[in-house]
Amino acid sequence: MKSFKIANEILHTKNHELIHNDKVKLSSVNAIAVKADSNPLPSIDSDDRVGWLWEKVDEYSTKFNYYMYGVTGSSHPWTLGDLKSGHMTCSIDKWDNSASCPFIVIYTVMTGSGDAGAWYKSRRAYSLNTSNHKIIVGEQINLYCLDKPNFNNDNRSIHLENVVDTGDCLANEVILAITIHSDSSALIGTKIFVSEMGYNLNNEIKRSIKLVT
Numbered sequence: 192m193k194s195f196k197i198a199n200e201i202l203h204t205k206n207h208e209l210i211h212n213d214k215v216k217l218s219s220v221n222a223i224a225v226k227a228d229s230n231p232l233p234s235i236d237s238d239d240r241v242g243w244l245w246e247k248v249d250e251y252s253t254k255f256n257y258y259m260y261g262v263t264g265s266s267h268p269w270t271l272g273d274l275k276s277g278h279m280t281c282s283i284d285k286w287d288n289s290a291s292c293p294f295i296v297i298y299t300v301m302t303g304s305g306d307a308g309a310w311y312k313s314r315r316a317y318s319l320n321t322s323n324h325k326i327i328v329g330e331q332i333n334l335y336c337l338d339k340p341n342f343n344n345d346n347r348s349i350h351l352e353n354v355v356d357t358g359d360c361l362a363n364e365v366i367l368a369i370t371i372h373s374d375s376s377a378l379i380g381t382k383i384f385v386s387e388m389g390y391n392l393n394n395e396i397k398r399s400i401k402l403v404t
Contacts, residue, residue, distance in 0.1 A: 213400045217243055225402075229255035233385075235404045240282075242386030243402045245373060253375050255293075259388050259400055260369035262300060271299055271315065272362030275391040278335040278399075279371050280346060284382035286328050290374040293383050294318040295336050295351060299364035307358030311367055315360045317351040324349045331386070340391060340399075 215222050217233065226232055226243070230253045233243035245255040262268070277295040285291060295318075298311040306312045317336035319326075326332075333340075333348040342348060369390050373383055389399035 213398060214403050215400060217402065217404045225258055227256055227258055229257070236384060240384060240386070241401075241403055242281075242384050243404070244284075244382065244384045246383075247373075247377055247379050247381040249379060252379070254373040254377070255383070257371045257385065257388060257402075258368055259371070259398070260366070260390055262365060262367050268365045269392045269396075270362060271297065271313075271360060271364045271366060273393040274337065274366065274369070275394055276335055276338040276340050277317070277369055277371075277390045278333060278340050278342070278388065279385055280331065280333050280342070280344065280387040282329055282331050282384040283326055284329055284384055285380055286326055287378045287381070289319055289321045290377040291381055291383075292319040292321075292326065293334065293371055293373050293385070295334070296370045296372050298367040298370070299358075299360070300367045305359060311358075313356065313358030313360040313364055315357075316355045316372075318353045318355070319349065320352050323352065338391070340389070340397075343399075 215225050217235065229245065231248060233245045233255060236242065236244040274297060279293065281293060283291055294316055297315045299313045301310065301312050308314060331346050333342045333346050334351055335348060336351045339348060371388050373381065385402055387399055387401050391397045
């Protein structure tokens, strides 16, 4: 199944603590599971910004998927209703349209009845509403869904308020994975730089994971 199973074991060894500013290094073995099925893989930024740069270089490029939580690394079945927020700190280095903006996706565990996907029950995506928010190329911003986290920076914060559900997305469904994605329909040349990502589960588990090089 998806590589979030491995990523989750890497990132969630202290599952019942409030952990801030964990790190995943781009060149480490640990990072392989976090960037998983991204195509192409992220790279080091040429301007030495600390984070992971992803670029859609040609027609064979698809998107990036970064896995920050998976159910196999938890002793407790956190549900969709437990998720209080998800976030990332990023820069959109090339803007064409709304597909240029990354988004947050939550998958839930298959039950064998009414599953909407081949490996998940439901999928909920939070994305940008371009009617309400303005994007400046190269600006470091905080993107978040649900409740606004307490960011430890002075960046502008933008709420990902568009919600698209695939499947039932019931509050009691167990979370399979929490991820951030780029849009596979984005144009060639799309560039997205991500320096941090994280989530809040029921105000008990608050994580912020730095992506470093």
